[in-house]
Amino acid sequence: MSNPGGVILDIEKIAIIANKAKIPLIVDNTMASPYLIQPFEWGADIITHSLTKFVGGHGNSMGGIVIESGKFDWFLSGKYPSMTKPTKSYHGLIFAETFGDFGYSMKLRADSLRDLGSTLSPTNAFYFINGLETLHLRMERHCENALKVAKFLEQHKKVLWVSYAGLKNSKYHTLAKKYMSKGVGPVFTFGLKGGDEAGKKIINQVKIFSHVANVGDTRSLILHPASTTHNQLSDNQKIAAGAGPEVIRLSIGIEHHKDLIADLKYALASI
Ligand SMILES: Cc1ncc(COP(=O)(O)O)c(C=O)c1O
Missing domain, CATH: 3.90.1150.10 (Aspartate Aminotransferase, domain 1)
Structure with a gap:
């Protein structure tokens, strides 16, 4: 669901197209929250949320989350060398091979989080967990x-x-x-x-x-x-x-x- 126009994406149809093209379907599910839509059930491969919104719910903290279904085959198309080829800075480790169904999560942690430093503060994590209980x-x-x-x-x-x-x-x-x-x-x-x-x-x-x-x-x-x-x-x-x-x-x-x-x-x- 888009912000703010109220546009609802036909996830199932888009997932079929993405699947044929061998590209992962990434859904930003911030506006629906996991309570209203669960995009994995409709064929999405990766879900993102700005936790700043409904998950936290009180406008008191900033954060985000990326969740992978673990079902996407990164090798199939040959289009994702950063997932399927050896990574020099990790002694030749291949994310999709070594970590299997959590390869993308590990790549985000090892590469993006390390390089960009986008680590959630403990206080914000505490607020999000509290918020989640009443989502x-x-x-x-x-x-x-x-x-x-x-x-x-x-x-x-x-x-x-x-x-x-x-x-x-x-x-x-x-x-x-x-x-x-x-x-x-x-x-x-x-x-x-x-x-x-x-x-x-x-x-x-x-x-x-x-x-x-x-x-x-x-x-x-x-x-x-x-x-x-x-x-x-x-x-x-x-x-x-x-x-x-x-x-x-x-x-x-x-x-x-x-x-x-x-x-x-x-x-x-x-x-
Ligand atoms: C749908 C959607 N996704 C992601 C974001 C980014 O959120 P944040 O400010 O927590 O990075 C926003 C912000 O408005 C949003 O509306």
């Missing part, structure tokens, strides 16, 4: 809340459109039903009448939503990409990036949905 509870509430907020926005007269795969009129609704039977997550965009000015205004009016560029926090977050994260782009580039002047991105938290809806209702009334 299933948080995701259930996130999804429940998001659907209620999306339905509220969908019928509001100052809202042009809502892009949320949980809504029946979304073009990704069918894929959502196939891949995400437990819910489609809490991050989505909507279009506001009144463009840039209205976008900035709503950000300043909300009281419960925080104006933060992260996603996946327990707290609800709101962003007007055109005047913040995508501000440096030209108007045409903003539109092409899905960050036109009317676009607002929400990451719905685990507060009470009535408070969130009341907050948005109040902010929308100011436009």
Whole structure:
């Protein structure tokens, strides 16, 4: 699932194409979290997550994770010499041969981690493990809340459109039903009448939503990409990036949905 457009990838079909081409399918599953989608079940070979989002869940730590299925045959195509040929700096060790189904993980540890130093701090690791224990509870509430907020926005007269795969009129609704039977997550965009000015205004009016560029926090977050994260782009580039002047991105938290809806209702009334 993409951030933030609500696009759901047809993983199973892409996996068939990747498999034929003998290339590993790598899925960034950050937005769904392992609770909502398990891409290995649909043929992915490698999964990545920004733990900074749902896994941690509290916006208090930064980290990432790479998980391999162990099923990808690195030798088949001859396209991956760094996995299948001797590595000079490790006395001729061949990652895919020596470590078999965890060869890629070992390569990341021995090469990338060593060279780039991207080691998780013990404190952040502690926060992530704590966060993981409540992932299933948080995701259930996130999804429940998001659907209620999306339905509220969908019928509001100052809202042009809502892009949320949980809504029946979304073009990704069918894929959502196939891949995400437990819910489609809490991050989505909507279009506001009144463009840039209205976008900035709503950000300043909300009281419960925080104006933060992260996603996946327990707290609800709101962003007007055109005047913040995508501000440096030209108007045409903003539109092409899905960050036109009317676009607002929400990451719905685990507060009470009535408070969130009341907050948005109040902010929308100011436009
Ligand atoms: C889908 C997705 N993957 C990965 C990342 C990278 O996350 P981090 O900031 O933890 O490196 C982001 C950040 O927004 C994201 O949205």
